[in-house]
Amino acid sequence: MIDANANTFPDLVELDALRLTVIVDNEVDFMTSVPKALGLTTQAQRLFTDKRNLDKEKSKGLTAEQAGSEARDTDSKDGAIRTIAFDFGDVCCGAHGLSILVTGIKGDIEHRMLFDTGPQPANFLENAKRLEIEFEKIEVIVLSHWHVDHSGGMMAAVDKIREARHGLSPVVVDLHPDRPDQRGVCLTKPGDGPPELAEYVAWGKDPSFEGLEKAGAKVAKNVLAHTICEGFFGVSGVIPRRTSYETGIPNHARWSDDNKTWSLEPEIMDERYVVARVKSKGIVVLTGCSHAGVTNVCQDAKMAFQQPQLHQYPDRQENNNELFFVVGGFHLAGGSVETRIKETVRDMQEINPLFMAPGHCSGWRAKAALEQAMPGRVISLGVGSDFFIAPEDSSSA
Numbered sequence: 001m002i003d004a005n006a007n008t009f010p011d012l013v014e015l016d017a018l019r020l021t022v023i024v025d026n027e028v029d030f031m032t033s034v035p036k037a038l039g040l041t042t043q044a045q046r047l048f049t050d051k052r053n054l055d056k057e058k059s060k061g062l063t064a065e066q067a068g069s070e071a072r073d074t075d076s077k078d079g080a081i082r083t084i085a086f087d088f089g090d091v092c093c094g095a096h097g098l099s100i101l102v103t104g105i106k107g108d109i110e111h112r113m114l115f116d117t118g119p120q121p122a123n124f125l126e127n128a129k130r131l132e133i134e135f136e137k138i139e140v141i142v143l144s145h146w147h148v149d150h151s152g153g154m155m156a157a158v159d160k161i162r163e164a165r166h167g168l169s170p171v172v173v174d175l176h177p178d179r180p181d182q183r184g185v186c187l188t189k190p191g192d193g194p195p196e197l198a199e200y201v202a203w204g205k206d207p208s209f210e211g212l213e214k215a216g217a218k219v220a221k222n223v224l225a226h227t228i229c230e231g232f233f234g235v236s237g238v239i240p241r242r243t244s245y246e247t248g249i250p251n252h253a254r255w256s257d258d259n260k261t262w263s264l265e266p267e268i269m270d271e272r273y274v275v276a277r278v279k280s281k282g283i284v285v286l287t288g289c290s291h292a293g294v295t296n297v298c299q300d301a302k303m304a305f306q307q308p309q310l311h312q313y314p315d316r317q318e319n320n321n322e323l324f325f326v327v328g329g330f331h332l333a334g335g336s337v338e339t340r341i342k343e344t345v346r347d348m349q350e351i352n353p354l355f356m357a358p359g360h361c362s363g364w365r366a367k368a369a370l371e372q373a374m375p376g377r378v379i380s381l382g383v384g385s386d387f388f389i390a391p392e393d394s395s396s397a
């Protein structure tokens, strides 16, 4: 029997190509090599080859003969060496959070959604500017879960999109309805003294439903799995907790404005993941923080595409239901969760996604352990990365 609340995406479209542009991540890494199948162009590569950065002065300054170089610019009439100025000030900056622009392509149709918005406006806006993000084309913002390192740039993003989309439909902000008044962590161990002396760290308030509507967004509250952008992308409902060891954040806490109290809340049940399906590649999973546990996320995404009723879709290819790429925060950094790395690696080997980009809160220990167990399949996420996932015969648009 199929659970009515199970995460399934029966109307998910098979895309010709998927582009992921990382606007915010903890890491800056445009140097580590990446498998060709992920179609990665780093921001540095784009800046290296951007003809707008052609340094006219330097190009004039030295001839190929003078430099004894083979790098003669065949376009240049005066024989000067073509030199592109690379300004490190143009490279995106890391921040503790996540934001990925997701572009789906099918035939002549493109749809864009923004997955999370990073921890604060300044970093989000500056990186978006450096990446030349076309705000007018963003139709939906999906928030993975109510944590400020994912929602902190949202009001700025909505403002930018509203200004850019004048005359077009308002941006839809897809949210879980259970918005906490505030979240944070408890610094005191349970049992260490009376509860009234416990100490908490508050992370600040997430944007409110009213504030978002006032800023010109259309709020869509969703508890169950659904698709957006004409079926280009799927947003999950609650992520079932199936493993024994993925038990959330032990000292995670939630503040209530009404009761003026903190209460422990290890599980973050409002978290959702996003999926897309790419022709002859498979399923791409975007996960914000994986507080549900990354193996729970991946196992559930895998199961969502093994539901028997999905086989009625004729465009589905037999080999196209496997996980191709898992991207986002795996939340395996920090003393209370690093103990789960061994079991996570074991289960991820079983689930067997072809590639993984553990970013944001994953931590280097988990990345190293995954790479050791699955060599060549783990990559850095990194701000400014632009993945173009498409069948081998497609070229980057």
Ligand SMILES: [Zn+2]
Pocket (backbone or CB within 6 Å): 145, 147, 289, 291
């Ligand atoms: Zn989180």
Ligand SMILES: [Zn+2]
Pocket (backbone or CB within 6 Å): 097, 098, 147, 149, 150, 288, 289, 329, 360, 361
């Ligand atoms: Zn996070």
